Amino acid sequence: xxxxxxxxxxxxxxxxxxxxxxxxxxxxxxxxxxxxxxxxxxxxxxxxxxxxxxxxxxxxxxxxxxxxxxxxxxxxxxxxxxxxxxxxxxxxxxxxxxxxxxxxxxxxxxxxxxxxxxxxxxxxxxxxxxxxxxxxxxxxxxxxxxxxxxxxxxxxxxxxxxxxxxxxxxxxxxxxxxxxxxxxxxxxxxxxxxxxxxxxxxxxxxxxxxxxxxxxxxxxxxx
Amino acid sequence: xxxxxxxxxxxxxxxxxxxxxxxxxxxxxxxxxxxxxxxxxxxxxxxxxxxxxxxxxxxxxxxxxxxxxxxxxxxxxxxxxxxxxxxxxxxxxxxxxxxxxxxxxxxxxxxxxxxxxxxxxxxxxxxxxxxxxxxxxxxxxxxxxxxxxxxxxxxxxxxxxxxxxxxxxxxxxxxxxxxxxxxxxxxxxxxxxxxxxxxxxxxxxxxxxxxxxxxxxxxxxxxxxxxxxxxxxxxxxxxxxxxxxxxxxxxxxxxxxxxxxxxxxxxxxxxxxxxxxxxxxxxxxxxxxxxxxxxxxxxxxxxxxxxxxxxxxxxxxxxxxxxxxxxxxxxxxxxxxxxxxxxxxxxxxxxxxxxxxxxxxxxxxxxxxxxxxxxxxxxxxxxxxxxxxxxxxxxxxxxxxxxxxxxxxxxxxxxxxxxxx
Ligand SMILES: Nc1ncnc2c1ncn2[C@@H]1O[C@H](COP(=O)(O)OP(=O)(O)OP(=O)(O)O)[C@@H](O)[C@H]1O
Ligand SMILES: [Mg+2]
Numbered sequence: 344x345x346x347x348x349x350x351x352x353x354x355x356x357x358x359x360x361x362x363x364x365x366x367x368x369x370x371x372x373x374x375x376x377x378x379x380x381x382x383x384x385x386x387x388x389x390x391x392x393x394x395x396x397x398x399x400x401x402x403x404x405x406x407x408x409x410x411x412x413x414x415x416x417x418x419x420x421x422x423x424x425x426x427x428x429x430x431x432x433x434x435x436x437x438x439x440x441x442x443x444x445x446x447x448x449x450x451x452x453x454x455x456x457x458x459x460x461x462x463x464x465x466x467x468x469x470x471x472x473x474x475x476x477x478x479x480x481x482x483x484x485x486x487x488x489x490x491x492x493x494x495x496x497x498x499x500x501x502x503x504x505x506x507x508x509x510x511x512x513x514x515x516x517x518x519x520x521x522x523x524x525x526x527x528x529x530x531x532x533x534x535x536x537x538x539x540x541x542x543x544x545x546x547x548x549x550x551x552x553x554x555x556x557x558x559x560x561x562x563x564x565x566x
Numbered sequence: 567x568x569x570x571x572x573x574x575x576x577x578x579x580x581x582x583x584x585x586x587x588x589x590x591x592x593x594x595x596x597x598x599x600x601x602x603x604x605x606x607x608x609x610x611x612x613x614x615x616x617x618x619x620x621x622x623x624x625x626x627x628x629x630x631x632x633x634x635x636x637x638x639x640x641x642x643x644x645x646x647x648x649x650x651x652x653x654x655x656x657x658x659x660x661x662x663x664x665x666x667x668x669x670x671x672x673x674x675x676x677x678x679x680x681x682x683x684x685x686x687x688x689x690x691x692x693x694x695x696x697x698x699x700x701x702x703x704x705x706x707x708x709x710x711x712x713x714x715x716x717x718x719x720x721x722x723x724x725x726x727x728x729x730x731x732x733x734x735x736x737x738x739x740x741x742x743x744x745x746x747x748x749x750x751x752x753x754x755x756x757x758x759x760x761x762x763x764x765x766x767x768x769x770x771x772x773x774x775x776x777x778x779x780x781x782x783x784x785x786x787x788x789x790x791x792x793x794x795x796x797x798x799x800x801x802x803x804x805x806x807x808x809x810x811x812x813x814x815x816x817x818x819x820x821x822x823x824x825x826x827x828x829x830x831x832x833x834x835x836x837x838x839x840x841x842x843x844x845x846x847x848x849x850x851x852x853x854x855x856x857x858x859x860x861x862x863x864x865x866x867x868x869x870x871x872x873x874x875x876x877x878x879x880x881x882x883x884x885x886x887x888x889x890x891x892x893x894x895x896x897x898x899x900x901x902x903x904x905x906x907x908x909x910x911x912x913x914x915x916x917x918x919x920x921x922x923x924x925x926x927x928x929x930x931x932x933x934x935x936x937x938x939x940x941x942x943x944x945x946x947x948x949x950x951x952x953x954x955x956x957x958x959x960x961x962x963x964x965x966x967x968x969x970x971x972x973x974x975x976x977x978x979x980x981x982x983x984x985x986x987x
Binding site for chain 2: 389393396398399418419422423425426427431433435438439440441442446450451453454455456499503
């Protein structure tokens with residue numbers, strides 16, 4: 344079953360000059376699949392991931408998630424959809440610096456309001472523990488190291504048990520031991536919960552161990 | 567609905583975290599609102615207090631409506647009657663020597679007393695006189711009144727500072743005199759003095775008491791005597807009254823009822839609004855000044871809020887993007903910033919009301935003596951709930967308005983532009 348279908352995606356940047364970043368891309372990702380997106384720096388990996396995450400709505404073509412068309416939906420609808428179904432780990436930005444680590448992880452869960460704050464907190468704490476940062480739970484997020492922040496961001500992406508976890512180099516700041524922990528966690532979530540992983544990576548080793556690789560070159564998908 | 571509330575709750579909890587992180591600016595913005603409302607409350611209370619005080623003494627001396635007769639030129643003159651249809655030009659026409667009394671005044675009085683809208687009515691007769699002091703004479707006025715009914719209208723017995731009014735109706739040629747006038751004439755209760763009427767008749771009168779209304783004009787020129795006494799001064803019959811003063815149950819109806827009575831009794835009339843129009847006009851102007859000053863201060867306070875929020879939104883662009891990426895809607899983000907404006911506005915306004923009250927209260931305890939406002943011993947301050955309600959609404963309104971623009975900006979921010987880094 345395809346959880347995500349992209350067909351004939353075209354994306355342009357207009358500033359400073361018209362620039363065709365993504366050219367007629369079509370691909371499908373199955374439920375529970377561990378997918379890596381690779382490609383040279385500047386090949387459009389982040390740009391593609393922003394489209395898939397529904398945050399960037401300026402594109403041509405169609406993206407269907409769970410069979411639902413994302414093109415043309417309102418901001419409000421998309422925000423709720425992201426909240427429920429998509430967990431995102433950013434390449435450069437991580438946490439809300441003035442909130443505690445625990446609160447950062449809890450916020451999307453509190454927004455969803457499906458479980459009580461107590462349950463959300465418990466879940467957040469469990470995730471922090473899985474990622475080895477539970478001892479930082481009550482610190483202000485700004486005080487954590489880059490790698491610690493990235494792991495907290497991963498925990499936050501997982502709080503609502505999303506259908507798809509998207510990461511833009513989520514292990515970019517991590518040492519090999521923690522990279523392995525994150526990789527194993529993603530693997531386990533994919534296998535046991537059927538959650539789909541779409542991860543942008545430069546790490547050939549990481550990509551090599553995934554189920555499916557989408558390689559971008561010159562704005563196109565290479566097979 | 568419940569979901570909406572919990573969303574606003576979550577947004578406010580985020581707002582509170584931001585405010586705690588920016589405590590200093592938040593306090594300054596709140597203090598701005600507090601200051602604005604404090605000044606507003608204080609100024610309104612003080613200015614209104616003074617207004618009300620002066621109005622009270624003036625209105626206490628001013629009947630709700632009065633009926634009188636006036637010297638006027640005959641519109642139809644003799645020539646017109648003799649040569650109708652011709653163009654008749656009369657240069658410098660003079661009035662007929664008419665009597666200024668109200669026709670059938672006692673009958674009118676009786677009718678008025680039975681009117682359900684009328685609380686009390688009193689007929690009076692005033693006479694221009696000269697008070698003789700040795701070889702000098704002072705111009706003044708004697709009001710002939712029926713003390714009982716005049717007392718209902720103007721609460722005269724409270725204003726008597728020396729002597730009493732009992733003798734007024736029993737003792738012939740007795741008088742209550744304004745304190746200012748008595749001082750000028752150098753007379754005390756029990757003294758006698760001579761007055762001369764316009765026609766040149768002289769009478770010896772006895773001062774049986776002194777009164778003090780607080781209005782210099784009255785206290786320095788007027789005296790009260792019984793109707794009979796003044797009628798005797800003027801050599802007119804006992805039905806002769808020049809003015810009927812009326813107190814109504816609802817004084818707002820005065821202009822309308824005045825019109826009606828004028829038509830019915832064929833006389834002239836005026837009401838308290840007409841008689842005191844300059845005072846009432848001044849009241850409106852003073853209110854405009856108060857609202858203008860308070861509005862300006864609140865505008866500055868509102869600008870403070872606008873500033874802190876705009877700054878915060880630029881600082882928190884990444885946070886806004888992350889919140890939106892993780893599923894917070896534009897509306898949620900707007901609430902994060904609107905809540906801050908609300909909290910600053912509400913806390914500022916409540917503190918403003920409190921300090922405004924405190925300041926007004928303190929000022930109302932300041933002793934104050936004045937020659938003009940004689941019955942005053944402390945500064946007049948008015949404490950009315952409506953000022954506090956207005957102040958609060960005013961504060962909340964300006965802060966919400968100044969929070970609206972920045973929060974809308976935050977809501978419209980495109981997360982992707984920020985996250986691309
Ligand atoms: N807002 C923008 N306006 C114009 N051009 C842009 C914009 N954002 C990205 N680009 C361009 O689009 C191309 C793809 O950028 P993108 O960030 O997707 O690359 P990437 O594959 O994620 O690179 P990296 O591996 O370094 O993160 C680049 O050439 C970049 O310069
Ligand atoms: Mg990138």
